[in-house]
Amino acid sequence: MPTLVHEFDWPDRVVIGTVGRPGSRTFYLQARAGTRTSSIALEKQQSAVLAEMIDRMLDELMAKDDTLSIPSEAPAGLADDEPLEQPVEEDFRTGSMRLGWDPRTAQLVIEAYPVGEDPPDAADAGGLDGAGDDDAEPREMLLVRIPVGTARAFAQRARQVVDAGRPTCPDCGLPMDEDGHECPPDDDA
Structure with a gap:
């Protein structure tokens, strides 16, 4: 069965956002091109790691290729503080993710x-082109290609959304609920 690919080349919008109150939020990566929108659920930690990996990849590209024009910070005009497109209809819950670079389109x-579902093995002859063992192909995937400025803005917003959750306890560093918080027992005692 062919893979259902939610593909966005040069999307109008790509953001991390949430639905729900802090402590019970659901995180979404949402992409939109015209009237077509795709929303995939992911964990808070996946959102944070994705932002970190995007910044790391862009920093590495800046360091090794001075012909690329990569902003070191998110361009102000690309900041997106708007809520997710409504209604949020989950296409799937994210298990694994991959981040790459397309030098042809920068x-x-x-x-x-x-x-x-595991991503196709990059060393596999099939890769993303559909050739190879049908059983190894995922049933569904999200594929988003974004320019470097948009990538910086995406990572910045993702960090802000992750950090906008419950306040952390100054003593133990764990999230505090609205109705109170008890620090875990100290193992050294």
Whole structure:
């Protein structure tokens, strides 16, 4: 069965956002091109790691290729503080993700796969072109290609969304709920 690919080349919008109150939020990576929108659920930690990896990849590209024009910070005009497109209809819950670079278009490539499905092996003859063993192909995936400025703005917003959750306890560093918080017992005692 062919893979259902939610593909966005040069999307109008790509953001991390949440639905729900701090402590019970659901995180989404959402991409939109025209009237077509795709929303995939992911964990808070996946959102944080994706932002970190995007910045790391862009920093490495800046350091090794001075012909690329990569901003060191998110361009102000690309900041997106708007809520997610409504209604949020989850295409799938993300299990694994891959981040890549397309030198032909100078775009960052984000791939996301549903829980329980592995991405095609890069060393596999099939890769993303559909050739190879049909059983190894995922049933569904999100594929987003974004320019470097948009990637910086995406990472900045993702960090802000992750940090906008529950306040952390100054003593133990764990999140505090609205109705109170008890620090875990000290193992050294």
